[in-house]
Amino acid sequence: MKKQLILAAACALAISMPLVGCGGNGGGGTASTGDDTAQSESGGDFDAVEAYYGQWHGYVEITGETVYGTSGGVETMLDVYLEQDGSCSVEPVEAHADLLTDEGTWEATEGEITLHLTDGDIVMTVTGEENAEANAADFDIADFDTILFDFYG
Incomplete structure (x- = not known):
């Protein structure tokens, strides 16, 4: 039993030695703690085009009563297209023309996308890496407080 324990410890030590020499990441170089990303973003290296350009799909959350009780879901309303050249467009889906x-x-x-449209400015608040939200009334959507957006790329 002692021989097996000693053998297992020796094998574990032998396997871990190469990892110690390369900073614990197993691939050579130095290990990253993730602080580099936070520093580069707070240091002014944020690239809005890289982070946000593309299609943002807008929808509202809906709830209603059915014979089975309260039901919920989402209804697609419109798409916001952010172009690399700084232009943008808002296009409703066919059902909400x-x-x-x-x-x-x-x-x-890093926290807001501002659309400068001919009808006025609309601010979309970024709530996650690929999510945002805005005031639904700014997009002419009645009866809802918030429109949610998912980034489609």
């Missing part, structure tokens, strides 16, 4: 249709320019920080 009466919603805001507009174009203009956009700018962003």
